[in-house]
Amino acid sequence: MQVIETITNEPLHFTQMANGLPVLILPKQGFQKKYAVFAVHYGSLDSEFEVAGKGVVKVPDGIAHFLEHKLFEDATIPVFERFAKFGASVNAYTSYNLTAYLFSIIDFFPEALRELLHFVQNPYLTEENVAKERGIIEQELRMYDDHPDRRIYRNLLNALYHRHPIRIDVGGTFESIGEITVDLLWECYRLFYQPANMALAVVGDVNPAEVLDIAARQMEEWQYQAQDIKRLLPDEPDTVNKPWIEERMSISQPRCYLGFKHNQHLTGRRLLKQQLAMNMIWHSLGARSSPVFAGLYDSGLINDSFEAGFHGTPQYAFSMAGGETDDPQQLDKALREAIADLQKKLLNTEQVERIKRHILGGYLAAFNSLDYLANSLISHLFHGTSYLDVPEVLESLTVDEVNQYICEAFDLDRSAVSVLLPE
């Protein structure tokens, strides 16, 4: 087992098991809670792939999320009950890139870890329980439809992208979930749920050797098929789909987001650098410390709902900035001007150093959150980056590098605006 010291002087244990599963363990002394995530590098974007002997396969949207729901089914004792016995809260989530199964617990950690590894390895899918799940997921999708935040976000991605599956909700659509069958679920499960395409992270007051021992025993019998995964994404044009999109719904105040499509899709250290630099740039424009924010706020164009940030993984990269506003046109114009202005003036050393300190402080504070740590360790691993590299990469970013991003990353021709208006 490799041991790497964190910036907070805690030892992160890392190893790859014989079956190929990466395992990350961060013992946290003094904490009552233990938190474990067993994740699959398989998310909603992976709806098209190449299978050996079968060629290109395209499956309905929302399967990763559907599978996530279904894995909680068990032939005898429902999964929730297996965990409730130990006082564990078990949960799961699906994102664009990954599906994560997790629990947090105080006592009975070994027992719960065995349950976690067991249920993810043993799907129980029947025609009947799959049909029933459609009703539950449909309710979930409806619930999201009533959320203005979700709608304006989805609309923005639809405006930015022509074909990329990021256009579609992680859960899929009413139509696509209707097409999901037991066979399709099995097909995707067999392809993606294999140790080399997964990872286990445990954070809490645990013994790393014990965790590894449990993991090894609990996976002895697993009948998985090791095979190469070739994910396919449709060819996405550089241009945006449409520059402006608006919709009406029952809300009290209009909302407006300006989005940028970035065409640099990176992995590893370069991705980490891109993420940090872009977040510093958006921080300089949209954080509460920003004169740009103050100007917009004082003129009444934005309120405290305003946010701005970069979202990038090896499969996509976009930025968005916005919030509630009485005048979407004016806000769009002001934001574009602020970016153009920043491209002229650039950031100076004082600004960059202050924002670096701020980001480092946030990084250190996050070591209080076991959940955040475990999930960050996993998502960085799947992106080919390391969460522990953040301070060092942050330190290494120069003012010139950040300014280079300012000049190159924002192409006003590759931007779109999403607006929600009250009915």
Next chain:
Amino acid sequence: MDFVHYKIAEGVNLYLGETEKFTTLTVKVFIQDSLAPETVAANALIPSVLIQGTKSYPTRTALVQKMESLYGCAFWTDVSKIGERQILEFYFDAVSPRLIPNGKQVLKEGLMAFGELITDPLVEDGAFRRDYFHKEKRNLAKMVDGLINDKQAYAVYQAVKAMCKGEPYSLYKYGERDQIERLEPEEALRHYQELLRSNPIDVFAVGPNLEDLPELIGAWPWQRKSLRELPPVSVKEEVQEQEVFETQDVQQAILVMGYRTAQRYLSPDYYGLLVANGILGVFPHSKLFVNVREKASLAYYVDSSLEGSKGLLTVTAGIAPQSYGQAVEIVRRQVAELQDGVITDEELTRTKIGLISGIKKMLDNPAAVIDRNLIGIVHHELRSPQTVLESIAAVTKEQVRKAAQGLRLDTIYCLSGPKGEA
């Protein structure tokens, strides 16, 4: 974790919870006031005016830049409602001094700026700075209008409003538009100065290296006169048994069922009620989740929550509009089961384990370690985690049954789409 208590001034308490396990040092300040129609909007507005600038850092940009340069000291303000108290909340955290260069100095500067924000507000001619005040007034009014954007929160509040009509508890913690529009910066400053002089103030700190805090916080420019005792929560015995329907353009209907409870925080058998609520609707194994979601596939979410200060239990479910009757019936039946003592050993054990785990997990989160004491400071009875854990462990089925028998259904509220479209 047990807190060590210090008295800073008359009615100003400091509680220190020293621990090495966190990478931050977290401080929260709570100023209490009675929840009342005359002051609810002012109390909601004042914290957001204070954060716009201080005497030393007169703009929010300058203040936040200062905090950022101190390795990202975080600070925010809010207002909360516990029973019939409104609480002005001020939050601050700094990175543990041992993890950054000049840690002690960073902490000192951060705490000074934070303390000034609370105790020595930026004023002009006997009023809050007018431009900040009016801007925040507009923002607060819009935020209150915006409650309608969050259908679930909106539905729960409408249900509580219908249920507690005429009682202070029916007030929205951020005030209503007309209450906000009447606010003036002179009057609001006078009110805030009165709070600083006489209302109960509690300061909590959690983290490593707290040894300097009594001195640092004691050095804030406190202006104390005396301590004003606030009245206890009002209790209403009778229930209305009313149904309230509202229509809006929503995809999913939201059902809220409000019960009054016989026990509250200071009742000897309060923990019987806490466990009853857990068996009913807090966990995946709870009766509501199993029967409404899993067995009948009626809802995406369903849960119950307890307001232990006022004594309210509310069940909330997202349902298809046509399932209203069926959902109400299932909820009623689950409550009736609890009242008849139809509780398995498993339900009782798992609920206790769940509640106990929940409390232990709170101890791993600095803000939660602090916030769990709010109900205690309101009722002048702080309870250590150990006391609460032992009380929960000791609850019997009979106590759960008795607590459940004290539940009386007051209001059934449903928000759904226009008729014909459901």
